[in-house]
Amino acid sequence: MRAPGRRARWFEFAIESFIRVMGFSTIAFVLLILFFLLREGAPILFEVPLDNLLGVRWYPTFDLFGTIPLFLGSALVTVTAIAIALPLGVATAVFVREVAPRWAREVLKPLIEILAGIPSVVLGFFGMTLIAPAMRQALGIPTGLTAFTGALLLAYMALPTIISVADDALDAVPKSYRDAALAMGATQWQTIWRVVVPAARSGIVTAVMLGLGRAIGETMAVMMVTGNAARLPLTLDSLVRPVRTMTATVAAEMGEVAQGSPHYHALFGIGIILFLVTLAINLTAAVTIFKKRRRGGLR
Amino acid sequence: MKRQWIQRLGFALLTLAALVVVAPILLVIGSVVVQGVGAISWEFLTTMPRSGMKEGGILPAIAGTLVLTLGTALAAIPVGVGGAIYLAEYARDTWLTRAIRLAIINLAGIPSVVYGLFGLGLFVLFLQLGTSIVAGSLTLAIMTLPVIISAAEEALRAVPVEFRTVSASLGGTRWQGIRHIVLPQALPGIITGVILGLLRAAGETAPIMFTVAAFYLPRVPTALSDETMALPYHLYVISTQVPGMPLSVQYGTALVLLMVILSLNLVATLMRGYFRRRRPW
Amino acid sequence: MAAPEIKIQIQNLTYAYDGKAALRDITLNVAANTVTVFFGPAGGGKTTLLRLINRLNDLLDGTAMQGQILLDGADIYAPGTDVAALRRRVGMVFALPLPLPGTIRDNVLYGPLRAGIRDRGRLDEILLRSLTQAALWDEVEDRLDRPANALSGGQQQRLCIARSLALGPEVLLLDEPTSGLDPISTGKVERSLRDLKEHYTIIIVPHSIQQAARLADDAAFFLMGELIEHGPGNELFTRPRDQRTEDYVTGRFG
Numbered sequence: 057m058r059a060p061g062r063r064a065r066w067f068e069f070a071i072e073s074f075i076r077v078m079g080f081s082t083i084a085f086v087l088l089i090l091f092f093l094l095r096e097g098a099p100i101l102f103e104v105p106l107d108n109l110l111g112v113r114w115y116p117t118f119d120l121f122g123t124i125p126l127f128l129g130s131a132l133v134t135v136t137a138i139a140i141a142l143p144l145g146v147a148t149a150v151f152v153r154e155v156a157p158r159w160a161r162e163v164l165k166p167l168i169e170i171l172a173g174i175p176s177v178v179l180g181f182f183g184m185t186l187i188a189p190a191m192r193q194a195l196g197i198p199t200g201l202t203a204f205t206g207a208l209l210l211a212y213m214a215l216p217t218i219i220s221v222a223d224d225a226l227d228a229v230p231k232s233y234r235d236a237a238l239a240m241g242a243t244q245w246q247t248i249w250r251v252v253v254p255a256a257r258s259g260i261v262t263a264v265m266l267g268l269g270r271a272i273g274e275t276m277a278v279m280m281v282t283g284n285a286a287r288l289p290l291t292l293d294s295l296v297r298p299v300r301t302m303t304a305t306v307a308a309e310m311g312e313v314a315q316g317s318p319h320y321h322a323l324f325g326i327g328i329i330l331f332l333v334t335l336a337i338n339l340t341a342a343v344t345i346f347k348k349r350r351r352g353g354l355r
Numbered sequence: 356m357k358r359q360w361i362q363r364l365g366f367a368l369l370t371l372a373a374l375v376v377v378a379p380i381l382l383v384i385g386s387v388v389v390q391g392v393g394a395i396s397w398e399f400l401t402t403m404p405r406s407g408m409k410e411g412g413i414l415p416a417i418a419g420t421l422v423l424t425l426g427t428a429l430a431a432i433p434v435g436v437g438g439a440i441y442l443a444e445y446a447r448d449t450w451l452t453r454a455i456r457l458a459i460i461n462l463a464g465i466p467s468v469v470y471g472l473f474g475l476g477l478f479v480l481f482l483q484l485g486t487s488i489v490a491g492s493l494t495l496a497i498m499t500l501p502v503i504i505s506a507a508e509e510a511l512r513a514v515p516v517e518f519r520t521v522s523a524s525l526g527g528t529r530w531q532g533i534r535h536i537v538l539p540q541a542l543p544g545i546i547t548g549v550i551l552g553l554l555r556a557a558g559e560t561a562p563i564m565f566t567v568a569a570f571y572l573p574r575v576p577t578a579l580s581d582e583t584m585a586l587p588y589h590l591y592v593i594s595t596q597v598p599g600m601p602l603s604v605q606y607g608t609a610l611v612l613l614m615v616i617l618s619l620n621l622v623a624t625l626m627r628g629y630f631r632r633r634r635p636w
Numbered sequence: 637m638a639a640p641e642i643k644i645q646i647q648n649l650t651y652a653y654d655g656k657a658a659l660r661d662i663t664l665n666v667a668a669n670t671v672t673v674f675f676g677p678a679g680g681g682k683t684t685l686l687r688l689i690n691r692l693n694d695l696l697d698g699t700a701m702q703g704q705i706l707l708d709g710a711d712i713y714a715p716g717t718d719v720a721a722l723r724r725r726v727g728m729v730f731a732l733p734l735p736l737p738g739t740i741r742d743n744v745l746y747g748p749l750r751a752g753i754r755d756r757g758r759l760d761e762i763l764l765r766s767l768t769q770a771a772l773w774d775e776v777e778d779r780l781d782r783p784a785n786a787l788s789g790g791q792q793q794r795l796c797i798a799r800s801l802a803l804g805p806e807v808l809l810l811d812e813p814t815s816g817l818d819p820i821s822t823g824k825v826e827r828s829l830r831d832l833k834e835h836y837t838i839i840i841v842p843h844s845i846q847q848a849a850r851l852a853d854d855a856a857f858f859l860m861g862e863l864i865e866h867g868p869g870n871e872l873f874t875r876p877r878d879q880r881t882e883d884y885v886t887g888r889f890g
Contacts, residue, residue, distance in 0.1 A: 064752065068530045072445070078434050079441030080451075082458040082504070085497050089465065092476035147372035155366050156373070164377060166624070171380045173620045175558030176467075177587045178609050181594050182383050185602070215376060245362035273466030275561040276587075280595060303468045307561050310471070315480065327472040331465060338464030339457065447697065517734050524692055525747035526724035526803060535750070540737060 093331055097324030104318055109325070114286040114300070116309065116319040123326065125288045129299040132289045133203050133278060134271045137210035141271075142264055144211070145218030146253070152219075153226050154248055172216035180280030183209045188281055195296060201283035203299040209277045214267035221266055225259020226252060258344065265341040269334050272303075279304035302326050384617075387609050394607025403573040411573075413608055418575045419583035420615070423567065424557045426492025426579075427499055431556075432549060434496070435503030439545075442504070443511035444533055463501035467561040470498045474566040487580045491567025495556040502555065506548020510541040543630035550623040558616050560587040570596075586612040640667040643807060643837045644689065649703035651681075651688060653696060658684045660861045662703070666854070671829065671838045673852035673869065675845065676884065680858035682841045686809045689839070690726040691719050707807070724751060727800030731812040731843075733792035735784035740776055743784045743795055747803040762802050770798035771828040790821025797828065807837045815843040826851060845885060849873045857881045 100109070104121055111122030148168075152161055187208065188200030229252050237247040253260070283298020286305070306323050313320040402412035438455075446452040474494030484490045514537045522532035560568075568588035576583040590608045593600045644666040651659040659681045666672050674682040687693045689705060691712060705712050712722055724747065736743050744763050753759060763780070767773040772794040776787070784795060793813060800808060810829070814822040829838060829851060842848040848855060852869030857878075865878045876882045883889055 068528060072530055075437050075441045075445065078437030079446060079455060081434055081438060082455055082462060082500065085500070086458045086461050088477065089469070089473045089497075092473055092481070093469070096472070096476045144372050144376055147369050148376045151369040151373045155369050160373075164373065167377050167380050169624070170384075170617065170620065173554065173558075173616055174380075174383065175560075175587055175612060175616060177558070177560045177591050178387065178613055179383065181590055181605065181609050182386065184594060185605070186386060212376075212379060219376075243358050243362045245365045246358070249365075269464050273464065273469075275466060275468040276591060280591070303466055303561075306468050306472065307564060310475070310565055324472055324476070327469045330469050334464045334466060334469075335461055338460055342457070342460045517730075518736060520692065520695065521730070521734050521736060522746070522750075523695060524690065524723055524728040524730075525750065525799060526720045527746070527750045528720050531750050535746075536736060 090331065093324060093328045097321055097326075097328045100318060100321035100325045103321060109322075112288055114305070116313075116322065119318065121318070121322045123302075123322075123329070125286045126300055126302045126305050126326065127329070128289050129203070129282070129286070130272060130301040130303070132294060132299060133206045133210060133282060133301055134268060136204065136207035136295065137214060137271045138264060138268055140207060140211035141214045141218055141267055145215050145263070145267070146222050146260060148215075149219050149222035149226055150248060150253070153223065154244065154252075168216050168219055171212065176213065176274060176276040177280070179209055179213065180277035183277060183281040191296075197296050199283060199298065201281055201298050202296045203282055203289060204295045206278040206282035206299070206301070207295075209281060210271045210274055213274055213277065214271045217270050218263045218267040221263035222256070222260050225256035225263065228259060229255045262341050262344050265337055265344075269337040269341065272337070273330065273334050275303040275307050279307050284308060302330055306330075384613065387606060387613055390603065391606035391608075391610030394601075394603040395610060399607060400611070404571065405573070413584075413586070413589060413611065415572060415575055416584040416586045416589040416608070417611065417615075419568075419585040420557055420587075420612075422488060422576050422583060423491055423495060423563065423585055424553050426488055427495040427556045428549070428553055430493055430496035431499045431503055431552070435500050435549075435552075436507050436545060438500075438504045439507030439511060440533060440538075443508045444529065444537070459501045459504055462497070463505075465498075467498065467559050470494055470562040471565050473497075474562055479566055485580065486565070486567050486569075486582050488567055488576060488583055489579045491563045491583075491585075494562045494566050495559065498559070498562055499552040499556045502552035503549055506551065507541070507545045510544025510548065511537060513544060514540045540634075543626060547623045547627045547630075550619055550626070554616050554619040554623070557619070558587055558612065560591050563588055586615070640670070642666070643668040643708065644839075645704075645706040645709075646685075646689075647704045647706070649685075649688070649701070649705065651684060651693075651699070651701045651703075653693075653699040655698075658861055659688075662863045664856055664863060664866055666837060666839060668837050669833055669835070670853040671833050671840060671851050673848045673855040674839065674841050674858060675848045675855060676858035676864075677889065679860065681861040682858050683811050685858075686728070686811055686839065686841060689807070689809060690723050690728050692723075692728065694719065720750075724803045725805050726807040726809060727803060727805040728809045729793070729796050729800055729811065729813050731815050733789055733796055733816065735787070735792050735795060738784060739781045740784050740787070740795060741780045744798050744802050746799065751803065766798040766802040767795075769801050769828065769832060770794045771824055771831075772798055788821070790817045790824065793817060793821070794825060794828065797825070801832075801836075805836065807839065808832065810838065810840040812841055812843040814847070822847075845873075845887075857884065859884070 100121070104119070109121055109123055111120065112124045113120040113122045114125055152164055156164065183205055188205055190200065191202065191205055192200035233251050233255055234247055237251045238244070242250070278301050282301060282304060284300050284304055285298035286300040287297070289299050306326050309319070310323055313323065399412045400417065401414050403414055405411035442452070442455065471494070474490055478484045478490035478493050479486055518536045518540070519532050522536055563585055567582055568585050569582040570584070570592050572582060572584050586608065590605070590612060593608060594605045642665050646662055646664045649659055649662040650657070662685065674685065676682060684693070693699060707726070736746060741763060744766055745759055748759060748762055764773065767776065772791060775791060784792065787795060814825050817825065826847070829840070832838060840851060842851065849869065854866065855869045855872040856866035857864045857872065859880055864880055865872065865876065872881060873885055876885060
């Protein structure tokens with residue numbers, strides 16, 4: 057039987073080359089992003105002394121680029137968000153898996169997917185127009201645009217990730233663990249909290265890390281509800297005061313800077329910090345998942 | 356007996372947790388719908404804004420979002436599907452392949468505002484494309500890449516290995532097998548993944564803030580080098596930067612954005628369910 | 637009487653994958669236009685050898701091979717060999733019926749279409765000839781454009797045979813082709829195979845000794861990767877030279 061002509065073979069070679077190039081493109085993009093962040097951000101290290109950058113005042117108009125309040129602002133909002141989202145997320149995952157009747161499961165899963173799809177600007181808008189005023193009235197504070205408001209929104213944005221990964225982790229616990237505990241006379245409740253959840257511990261930690269990565273990187277929602285005051289959030293009442301995150305800083309101020317100015321470089325510098333922090337978190341979480349898959353015998 | 360009580364209390368708490376998670380979702384959607392539906396009218400959706408945005412419609416923002424999404428699709432689909440085909444059909448288990456996978460995870464985790472900075476640095480400034488649809492689409496495309504690659508690779512891997520073996524035994528080359536059997540079978544899954552990725556891109560604000568978005572531009576975009584309005588950015592600006600903007604207009608804009616995103620989400624979910632049932636394997 | 641033409645020569649073939657030896661120093665000739673049977677207990681290397689003859693094992697990683705396989709005197713593993721063309725000359729039918737997604741017509745014509753044949757008339761002629769040779773034409777002639785997986789198991793397997801025949805191969809390799817089929821379908825498949833050997837060289841791994849005895853012109857007995865003995869079928873099954881062959885054929889192990 058005849059074989060396809062030479063032109064067909066050429067075409068096939070071209071397509072396969074294209075596919076190969078596309079395969080490597082992701083590496084190229086990561087390197088490209090890092091390169092351009094460094095290109096526009098590294099100059100700040102030469103324009104401003106290091107103790108300025110590590111200072112506690114972020115007043116660009118006065119050439120003060122202390123990043124500590126921004127970093128701590130992100131940290132406060134993120135940690136609070138995870139503190140809210142972790143118990144809620146794990147509880148919901150356990151609920152869906154162990155307690156909920158069939159029909160509840162079919163309702164919950166799509167709703168959580170919808171939550172994952174709501175754009176962050178819409179959530180920020182909602183937080184600004186409804187939650188912040190409510191909080192102001194309820195707590196009697198001067199403004200509802202606080203770290204806690206931001207943390208609340210962030211928690212909900214991180215929930216779909218945490219629930220989904222925690223759900224997978226709980227699913228991976230062998231049925232035999234459950235059966236053994238029940239056979240020994242434990243109630244379902246005891247089985248869940250003394251056997252199943254501890255067995256899913258590493259998966260839940262991964263879920264938290266991925267949620268953390270998501271929360272740190274969130275921009276619009278926090279920008280619209282945290283009040284954007286770059287103060288040091290060191291006291292407990294900082295939760296109910298305005299604060300500034302790294303992401304909000306970049307988004308809010310980038311429109312007003314002159315290209316090439318120290319302020320411009322400083323914002324790119326914050327971008328580098330964000331890139332590296334989220335890189336570290338997500339890679340660690342991913343490597344943990346990879347290692348588990350290999351050991352678990354799954355391909 | 357005490358254990359039974361503890362269990363009942365515990366289950367009640369879990370149910371409460373689930374409600375606490377779910378109720379606000381309904382609250383958000385409900386309040387946006389209720390407060391925004393009043394502003395929705397034919398005029399709102401199809402005319403240009405007037406009087407500094409306080410009157411008229413948001414047509415340019417809707418058109419801008421559509422154009423940007425289209426641009427993102429055109430840029431991201433070939434790269435994403437191509438990359439997925441490479442990973443699923445050609446790549447061996449080498450350190451290079453592992454590096455590609457780590458790069459994808461990395462891209463997926465980068466904050467949206469950092470993509471905005473990158474787009475500004477590379478496309479707007481270095482390549483001198485200016486704030487334009489091109490710059491915005493390319494930025495969004497790179498951001499969407501990991502989502503598309505992951506979904507497409509999963510769809511390709513779901514096609515049973517046996518089909519490739521049969522194709523080979525009948526004298527088909529690797530690409531012929533992909534082109535005639537694997538890719539058509541994986542197409543529904545790939546399309547679903549692409550839609551989900553695109554709807555994420557459509558809702559993003561930070562990547563387009565510095566690369567393409569304009570605030571008051573009462574014109575539908577006509578050229579790749581144009582700036583354009585876009586729904587997410589528009590909502591952000593009218594709710595934070597414009598004093599005296601009627602609340603109903605803000606909610607109306609939020610509603611339009613939400614409806615676009617949620618209906619695309621619905622389409623993708625329905626597609627996924629439909630094709631899963633019709634699979635020939 | 638002319639000496640039988642040798643179609644395939646396997647010379648000192650040793651093959652391992654994942655570090656385990658699957659075939660050890662196999663030397664064997666397959667005559668043209670015969671039915672040769674590779675039989676023996678599971679794990680003997682029969683399927684592996686089959687897949688080496690049409691280079692289907694190229695799709696695997698981590699393999700090592702020594703020795704040669706010659707088709708009409710030419711080494712099929714020579715560098716620069718057109719593997720797709722080889723697989724058109726040496727067709728394979730698998731143990732489980734594996735219809736491709738699509739219609740019956742899509743399945744049968746997949747090979748010819750990939751080979752570049754576009755002429756409508758020729759394609760129709762190929763369709764008719766292959767399905768007739770696989771003894772399936774009568775049962776499907778009025779539903780060629782219906783999905784292939786609507787056919788019964790036996791019909792699907794004959795479809796797979798037709799699919800391979802559509803390329804006009806010289807050799808047909810069959811790996812337990814009737815293992816999933818009921819006795820009636822098995823009978824139909826075996827009858828078509830006996831008719832086919834007029835035009836093709838057939839190597840088959842049977843799924844039972846009885847099938848081996850029914851079909852074999854020549855037979856080869858494999859045990860744990862080694863070729864224990866080979867020769868005319870009626871000799872191997874009634875007067876084998878090696879004690880191990882005798883034990884297997886009489887059912888003492890298997």
